[in-house]
Amino acid sequence: MKTPKSSRRRPSLNRLLLAAVVAWIAVLTVIILLDPRGAGPAP
Structure with a gap:
């Protein structure tokens, strides 16, 4: 089942x-890799 890009009948919130979750995890991973000490609640 290939879904065309122009299909706007059902905006899939799941996707x-x-x-959003994948992007958030990627951002957190980049932050942790760039500054391991900066990961976590900073005072």
Whole structure:
């Protein structure tokens, strides 16, 4: 089942949430890799 890009009949929120979670994890990973000590609640 290939979904065309122009299909706007059902805006899939599941895909949007999944993309948001993946992007958030990627951002956190980059931050941790760049500054390991900066990961966590900074005073």
